[in-house]
Amino acid sequence: MDKHQVVIIGSGFGGQCAAINLIKRGISDFVILERREFMGGTWCQNSYPGAAVDVQSPLYSISHEPYDWSQMFAEQAELEEYTNHVIEKYKLREKTRTQTNVVKVEWQEELKCWRIETEQGDAVYAQILINASGPLSTPVIPNFPGRDTFKGKTFHTNNWDHSYDHRGKRVAIIGSGASAAQVIPAIAGEVGELHIFQRSPHWVLPRPDRSFKPWQRSLLRIKPVYKALRTAIYWGLEARVVGFKYSQTALKVFAQNHALKHIEQQIADPELRRKVTPDFTIGCKRIILSNTLYPAYCRPNVTLHDKTDGIARITETGIETQSGSQIELDLIVYSTGYDATDGVISYPVKGRDGKSLGEVWKEFPRAYLGTTVPGFPNLFIVTGPNTGIGHTSAIFVIEAQMNYIMKSIDALRKNNKQVIEVKPQAEHDYTHMIHTEMDKTVWKTGGCNSWYQSKSGHVIAMFPGFSFTYRQLANNFKPQHHVFQ
Secondary structure, three states: OOEEEEEEEOOOHHHHHHHHHHHHOOOOOEEEEOOOOOOOOHHHHOOOOOOEOOOOOOOOOOOOOOOOOOEOOOEHHHHHHHHHHHHHHOOHHHHEEOOOOEEEEEEEOOOOEEEEEEOOOOEEEEEEEEEOOOOOOOEOOOOOOOHHHOOOEEEEHHHOOOOOOOOOOEEEEEOOOHHHHHHHHHHOOOOOEEEEEOOOOOOEEOOOOOEOOHHHHHHHOOHHHHHHHHHHHHHHHHOHHHHHHHOHHHHHHHHHHHHHHHHHHHOOOHHHHHHHOOOOOOOOOOOEEOOOHHHHHOOOOEEEEOHHHOEEEEOOOEEEEOOOOEEEOOEEEEOOOEOOOOOOOOOOEEOHHHOEHHHHOOOOOOOEOOOEOOOOOOEEEOOOOOOEOOOOOHHHHHHHHHHHHHHHHHHHHHOOOOOEEEOHHHHHHHHHHHHHHHOOOHHHHOOOOOOOEOOOOOEOOEOOOOHHHHHHHHHOOOHHHEEEO
């Protein structure tokens, strides 16, 4: 039997943080399963033109792994370098099986472990299973009428085909969210025509980026300096929660008015201004940071189609709009997001008594600390329900989750037990608290529909409060909330 104390699914930052924490605890009997042929997750996979992080890099990094970043908001290539730096430092390639796609996992009550079945048909067994596959790893392409009839080139931004030369071509980008906002300025000057199909606009704020000079990069290598910069950035971003949750008036005065001024300064055409101005409160959807998106919209070869002239159908040669216009195209790029709420885990999970996680989450995904679910012993979900963060670094929350996960493992070892499982009442109380608090936030009351919400209407992606509050909750391990066997 191919059995390990811990199996980690996914090799992005969540999987890396889990592995590093295990190594620091002297646990070497673990393996990372990665479905792709390479390690690294988001920043090794998403290599579309213009890809970059939207949180300052000194904060969007593992807390104990500083790096001499070349700019405040790192681009994809540098983030990939950083990811590989971490992987190499901790020798994680030796602990990883690539091209190993998990198709289902099932709890084995008699063995007190998880059976993990892969696409190859073999199985791996784990006492403890850590799912770190990530919420933004399963691309979604809507089933537009005629989608499969198009004879040109198509791909999702998550799987950008660099072998295809888009220069001089007639291109459509479907979607106008965070990925599209980076792709559009990157290719607008290279393509012949660019048609952007926007379901609804996002609020856009200027991107306060800067390049670090050589002497500044040298300072970043000094841990106390790096920590001081990281701390300053953290508290500056944390202040945003005041607007997101406690004062929409402040949000409108300080952020929304700034975004409106950004439109006025960069777009002269009244009709284009109308198209890009949202009708919901800023923050209800993900805020885009860009200095180059609006100027790209103003280019003569770029056309922005809003919902009044959206996609009626996709044809063999392009797109037919709702007004009956026929747009001839060579390439369609789907920037249509991910199944980040109802599809938190992309493979079937069967827990105790054969009950599936899909059944438990039928109404909406829920988990204690966004991490564990009653009836699913020894299963920990990294970036699970309500662990997303709209104002700061996702890695900060991942590291907070690690406090809870590792304290759970420590409790098993200390008490010489095989199984830990959260109690139903503990999960119920936590979930009730989350959604009671969520009612106070802009994500619930801001007047938009976003990927933050599940089909049930519950906001599933976000944690409704300060990130340090979540860290305190995750760090305060409560044995009385768990059952040990």
